[in-house]
Amino acid sequence: MAISIDWGTKVISVQRTDMVELQAAPTEIRQLSIDAFRLILNDLQDGADGITFPTTHVHNASISLGGVVLARVIEIINGYTITFQDGQYAVNLSGANSNIADVTNVNQVSVRSANSAGLQDLSTLLASAYSGQVVFSTLGQAGTIVPIGTRSTPVNNFDDAITLADNLGIRRIQMATSGTLGGGTVATGKVFAGDNPAVDTLTIDTSAEVTACGFENLTVEGTLDGNNIFKNCTVSNINYVNGLMQECSIVGTIVVDGTAQANIINCWSGTAGVADDQLITIDMGGAGNSLALRNFAGGLKLTNYTGGGAVSLDFASGRVIIDATCTGGTIGIRGIAEVTDNSAAGCTVSDQTVDGALHIINDGVKKSSILVPHTADIHI
Numbered sequence: 001m002a003i004s005i006d007w008g009t010k011v012i013s014v015q016r017t018d019m020v021e022l023q024a025a026p027t028e029i030r031q032l033s034i035d036a037f038r039l040i041l042n043d044l045q046d047g048a049d050g051i052t053f054p055t056t057h058v059h060n061a062s063i064s065l066g067g068v069v070l071a072r073v074i075e076i077i078n079g080y081t082i083t084f085q086d087g088q089y090a091v092n093l094s095g096a097n098s099n100i101a102d103v104t105n106v107n108q109v110s111v112r113s114a115n116s117a118g119l120q121d122l123s124t125l126l127a128s129a130y131s132g133q134v135v136f137s138t139l140g141q142a143g144t145i146v147p148i149g150t151r152s153t154p155v156n157n158f159d160d161a162i163t164l165a166d167n168l169g170i171r172r173i174q175m176a177t178s179g180t181l182g183g184g185t186v187a188t189g190k191v192f193a194g195d196n197p198a199v200d201t202l203t204i205d206t207s208a209e210v211t212a213c214g215f216e217n218l219t220v221e222g223t224l225d226g227n228n229i230f231k232n233c234t235v236s237n238i239n240y241v242n243g244l245m246q247e248c249s250i251v252g253t254i255v256v257d258g259t260a261q262a263n264i265i266n267c268w269s270g271t272a273g274v275a276d277d278q279l280i281t282i283d284m285g286g287a288g289n290s291l292a293l294r295n296f297a298g299g300l301k302l303t304n305y306t307g308g309g310a311v312s313l314d315f316a317s318g319r320v321i322i323d324a325t326c327t328g329g330t331i332g333i334r335g336i337a338e339v340t341d342n343s344a345a346g347c348t349v350s351d352q353t354v355d356g357a358l359h360i361i362n363d364g365v366k367k368s369s370i371l372v373p374h375t376a377d378i379h380i
């Protein structure tokens with residue numbers, strides 16, 4: 001096929017006799033194989049004359065997705081146009097979806113496109129087929145070829161899941177079963193979601209990279225890398241917490257770390273019981289870390305705070321023990337809570353709770369009751 005390209009004008013020329021003749025009368029019809037056409041374009045643009053010029057087209061091969069075959073897609077780009085040798089005949093485009101009819105220079109030739117649904121962006125089709133998520137299950141299979149990673153054919157390891165997500169331009173990895181992010185896995189910026197935190201657990205290895213990852217509807221345990229967001233999760237024994245936890249149940253111990261503030265909003269203790277050893281623990285990780293706890297319900301123990309960062313604890317209702325390992329800085333406590341201050345001498349606990357205010361009132365009433373002795377406390 002004697003196709004030529006004028007690189008200066010970006011005009012691709014196709015000769016009449018180089019196309020297959022389907023019929024001669026009553027109307028001459030010729031056929032252009034789009035796949036053969038793009039292979040010739042590849043040869044021309046890889047040659048000495050064309051290699052310095054912008055590429056003529058992009059190509060997405062045909063694929064099978066869920067039993068449906070998506071057509072090959074060829075798109076002429078970068079301002080190139082096509083001129084068919086002038087004459088009174090028609091050209092049928094075959095073998096792929098394309099935009100050739102849209103970039104053809106008008107003359108007497110009738111160009112007939114056979115696109116099944118016009119020129120379609122394959123990445124858009126794939127994103128739609130995956131419903132915006134790559135599905136993980138230990139019962140699935142390995143690989144990065146479509147349709148692996150769909151709900152009907154889940155992928156069975158996170159490395160392949162992340163590769164699929166990157167290839168498809170998807171951030172969300174939906175977990176149909178529990179799983180472990182192993183050492184060396186790089187998942188930066190991904191969102192991991194479960195169907196139910198009661199049954200789906202994500203365990204994060206210390207050497208897995210999860211900076212700026214989000215977690216939704218999961219039980220999560222392990223070591224983070226910072227700037228993480230938790231929503232509707234059960235958070236269990238997590239290290240390196242900073243970022244946001246919202247509407248989560250907390251069990252076990254979480255360790256605050258990193259330069260960003262940890263924000264724990266509308267969360268609660270998921271551990272039942274009133275004994276000291278049944279409280280959840282927030283370990284401040286030493287010096288320089290900040291915590292904003294807002295509208296928390298339940299009991300917690302604050303440990304290992306040596307100052308250098310701000311700590312604010314606001315309770316909807318609950319109990320808090322400030323541990324003796326808190327040796328510096330100021331801890332502000334507000335709301336409705338019972339406060340036990342076991343902190344060391346260098347730590348200041350500012351008890352602004354309702355319970356703390358009542359203690360002050362009762363002490364004042366008792367000291368000022370001269371005529372009528374008052375010994376009973378005022379209660380809410």
